[in-house]
Amino acid sequence: MPEMVYQLPDARGHFGPYGGSFVAETLVPALAELSAAYQQAQADPAFRAEFNYDLKHYVGRPSPIYHAQRWSALLGGAQIYLKREDLNHTGAHKVNNCIGQAMLARRMGKPRVIAETGAGQHGVATATVAARYGMECVVYMGAEDIKRQSANVFRMKLLGATVVPVDSGSKTLKDALNEAMRDWVTNIADTFYIIGTVAGPHPYPMMVRDFQAVIGEECKLQMPEVAGRQPDVVIACVGGGSNAMGIFYPYLDVEGVELIGVEAAGLGLATGRHAAPLTANSRVGVLHGNRTYLMQDENGQIVETHSISAGLDYPGVGPEHAWLKDSGRARYVAVTDDEALAAFHALCRLEGIIPALESAHALAYAAQLAPTLARDQILLVNVSGRGDKDIHTVAEKSAIEL
């Protein structure tokens, strides 16, 4: 990477006061082994070459950047450009990271991979890559999420993965993560845990960011070609925050580019039924191996979150986002279920693109921001995934009969 001023995390995975490695003793050596293997792989040109080859020929990268002209014109302000991660194989940005981690698993001689999934996109991507590499694959998914993402559950099964429903706690993404951690600690010798977001203990937040950084790296090359210059604002949705870190990271040292992460305001921040720990200024705490902003009660118990989008329905956020918020380099906002839904429909009808409900949050904020800016301003929005998986949710919420 060319002369980045930004050098985080430190050797033990800290982004300022955030991140780290808060795990039970059994996992400590496994994480040390993983860190060492990752460091070695990074230094190996053959690893990077194979990663790039797979991104190109298997995923279909680079994903294009598309000027949403009709939508921009309708909104009557800034020009909106879309980074089309929805066009990747498996339909979302998640696959970038899965290829990297599966390659690492293979290098480390681990024949079995496990994953947690919320919306199912990370589960599908993991199952896909596991099928291709001939690895056993087990995906943990909250029972609640299995209900709202049945198409992705079927895809994972088609790909040969075992999908394990998680009935504990709130039966969503955080509980799936707990269960995957339990599996890992039990089967640590032969199992690689492919975490899907920029959270978890070190080195996961760094490693996932690095694998996803291809999104922003491409944008930096594509924007001058497509729009004549770099964007004024980059917008991405944030649950755990992997697609956002992927597009933000290469722009961190680019002056004049504003970075905005969009969280899920659910039914509204004031209702408490949301998944926006950064925007709501939740208390900092420790969960899932890292220190970050966390939605919790006064006793430190993690509270149930709500979002129309399963992929954003998470009480924490990647530690690097916590750091970027505090440092002011990125700004975090939240949009409600209804606002996301409206943006979802707008993109379908005006641009012929069905975005994931997660990505619709980023689009919804772009729709709020664009009219306040001049027509020569440029917004770059990460369309992190496609919305086929969400058709049942959207039909139900929008009272459409299938």
Added chain:
Amino acid sequence: MSRIDATFERLRTRKRCGLIPFITAGDPDAATTLALLRALVLSGADLIELGVPFSDPMADGPTIQRASERALRQGMSLRGVLELVRAFRQENQHTPLVLMGYANPIEAYGKAFVDDARGAGVDGVLTVDYPPEECADFAAALKSAGIDPIFLLAPTSTEQRYAQVAAMGGGYIYYVSMKGVTGSALLDFEQLGQRLPAIRAAVGMPVCVGFGIRDAASAAKVAAFADAVVVGSRLIEEIEASPRDQAPAKVAKLMNEIRMAIDNASVAGRAP
């Protein structure tokens, strides 16, 4: 001498392996927990580990996870746990109590935790997701308040790790007898017997063994080389299956069986 040190000193003199029960505070409710603590003491507990319930107990199996959920539904909190400890201390001054739980409730409680825990009569704190490198300040604060920071070691731990926990920890080492979560089965006694003397020598503290001790027979096997055995999930299963008023008696019965088996087991292989 601290209550924990005095307890292990007494065990050493009597050449006995200690018995450490684990229950979750507030499961099924605070009053029953207090009754259970009394029953545990009467049925041979040398030290008690009291679980602080957490919404996301990642290192625990389904049994302790359910106990946590029951306790939280009853409104149990870290504050409530300290109240329980205070109540217990009014009637018992000699049985050490160690809080076992996760970092977030302690961080949410704030800096006052260490003083409040000392005031309540807590002897040790085991924070599952605070490995030594992430909790230097906290461990130091506990120590200066006379509370032992208890650390875990696992079959995967390196020798470098032994030294690290020896330097930062106090009281005893909790050796996680296997890979996996609490309540799992399958213990490798042979491997355990080979490893324990080296660990004990390296850490210079008593080594207690937990995870996977399901009954009197497995407790007895572990007693041959451990300074104490920890029994948790199995007791909680008993609590779960019993009406509230009968839980203490059921737990005491199981404790008595284990106590007897441990005492009868050979302690010949153990360091003096």
